[in-house]
Amino acid sequence: KMATEGLKRPHEGLGAALVPAAKRLRQDVVLAQKSHGGALLPTGPPRTSALLAPVMLLTGHEADVFCTKFSPSGDMVASGGFDRLIYLWNVYGECENFGILKGHAGPVMDLCFTTDGSTLASASTDKTVALWDVETGSRIKRMRGHTSYVNSCASNRRGPQQYVSGSDDGMVKLWDPRQRRPTQNFSNIYQVMSVCFNDTSDQVFIGGLDNEIKVWDLRRNDLLYKLLGHNDIVTSLRVSPDGAYLLSNSMDNTVRMWDVRPYGPPQRQLKLFRGSQHSFEKNLIRCSWSPDGHKVAAGSADRFLYVWDAASCRILYKLPGHDGSVNDCDFHPKEPIIVSGGSDKKVYLGEVQ
Numbered sequence: 001k002m003a004t005e006g007l008k009r010p011h012e013g014l015g016a017a018l019v020p021a022a023k024r025l026r027q028d029v030v031l032a033q034k035s036h037g038g039a040l041l042p043t044g045p046p047r048t049s050a051l052l053a054p055v056m057l058l059t060g061h062e063a064d065v066f067c068t069k070f071s072p073s074g075d076m077v078a079s080g081g082f083d084r085l086i087y088l089w090n091v092y093g094e095c096e097n098f099g100i101l102k103g104h105a106g107p108v109m110d111l112c113f114t115t116d117g118s119t120l121a122s123a124s125t126d127k128t129v130a131l132w133d134v135e136t137g138s139r140i141k142r143m144r145g146h147t148s149y150v151n152s153c154a155s156n157r158r159g160p161q162q163y164v165s166g167s168d169d170g171m172v173k174l175w176d177p178r179q180r181r182p183t184q185n186f187s188n189i190y191q192v193m194s195v196c197f198n199d200t201s202d203q204v205f206i207g208g209l210d211n212e213i214k215v216w217d218l219r220r221n222d223l224l225y226k227l228l229g230h231n232d233i234v235t236s237l238r239v240s241p242d243g244a245y246l247l248s249n250s251m252d253n254t255v256r257m258w259d260v261r262p263y264g265p266p267q268r269q270l271k272l273f274r275g276s277q278h279s280f281e282k283n284l285i286r287c288s289w290s291p292d293g294h295k296v297a298a299g300s301a302d303r304f305l306y307v308w309d310a311a312s313c314r315i316l317y318k319l320p321g322h323d324g325s326v327n328d329c330d331f332h333p334k335e336p337i338i339v340s341g342g343s344d345k346k347v348y349l350g351e352v353q
Contacts, residue, residue: 049335049351055321056095058347060087065341066284067110067328071134072117074333079347080108086122086132087347091337095349099137103130109284110152114161119177121163123153129165131177143175145182151284152194156201157243164204166192172206172216186216193284194236198260199243205260207234213248213258227258229269235278236286241293245270249287251278255298257310273308275315276300279325283343286328295352297338299326305340307352321348 047054063082070077070091080086086108088099106125113120119140120132129150131141148168156162162183163175168191173182190209197204203224206214213227213234232251239246239260246258257271278285279301287298295316297307305326307317324343331338336352 048353049337050092051351054351056349058089058095060097061345064343065347068339068341068347069111069330070332071113072333077339078111078120079341080111080122082107101132101137103139112153112155114155115157121153121155123150123165125149129153141177145173154196156197159201164195166195184221196237196239198239205237205246207237209233227268235284238287238289240289241291247287247296249285249298253277255287271313273313276306277302281325283325283327288329288331290331291333297329299329301325305329
């Protein structure tokens with residue numbers, strides 16, 4: 001069978017000899033074709049977004065990029081990192097850097113936009129969480145209270161505006177931007193690497209050095225339950241767009257999906273995604289959901305960005321380009337675009353199908 005591959009059986013009248021199959025012309029090698037007006041039209045995979053090119057490289061950071069986030073409108077990307085600065089970029093056109101937010105005295109570890117996109121929160125190793133007015137680029141508020149590096153911050157999706165932050169001091173703090181001090185505190189004993197609100201903003205998920213994901217009930221100010229399964233530090237937590245599932249990334253080189261619906265089953269772990277790596281650098285590598293909840297993505301220390309199918313756990317994309325650990329990624333809220341930031345100081349915008 002192997003010897004006859006690529007050979008066609010001839011018409012019955014020609015005897016039983018095998019004739020070589022005619023070679024097909026490769027269509028994808030054609031670079032451009034003439035349109036009716038005589039202008040060159042690019043060919044290749046059909047475009048799926050309004051990005052200027054299928055891949056855009058954003059350069060300007062002077063050190064490792066730790067966090068990248070799209071604004072809720074999808075017109076802007078914010079990135080922060082070791083150079084203590086937060087860069088604001090246009091998503092469309094030439095992807096110009098139109099703003100730099102200065103004020104942190106240490107590396108920027110995490111970023112999050114409010115639901116309306118008017119405010120950006122940033123967590124830093126200078127032990128503070130800062131709130132920035134996106135329109136003017138000015139700092140509105142500086143939330144002090146942690147006694148060590150702040151690794152993560154998140155804003156709630158609904159209800160009065162609140163923020164949560166997690167720190168190396170083992171504390172998780174709930175903040176109301178109208179008040180000076182944190183409104184609630186939760187002591188975790190071990191360092192906290194990642195925090196996020198649930199969909200209804202009455203629970204906070206906490207991941208840290210003890211390999212556990214804890215669920216903090218804000219109304220009772222008490223631990224509700226734990227999600228056990230990871231065998232190493234939990235570096236990232238993200239709630240799905242519909243609020244039913246939680247995605248977690250860990251230094252055990254797995255990304256896991258959990259059922260966090262109220263009155264859920266006792267065994268809450270649903271899916272396990274493999275491929276993305278952590279390394280001796282011990283970076284807090286983050287994960288992300290697509291807006292329809294059908295895809296999940298995570299950075300990786302092997303310089304690739306991994307995108308999986310959420311239902312089958314199959315790797316859909318292993319995106320190259322970075323020359324260092326890919327530390328954060330985020331899906332565009334409206335279009336099939338993904339952003340990633342890495343230890344190579346680069347931020348990439350890429351189009352996916």
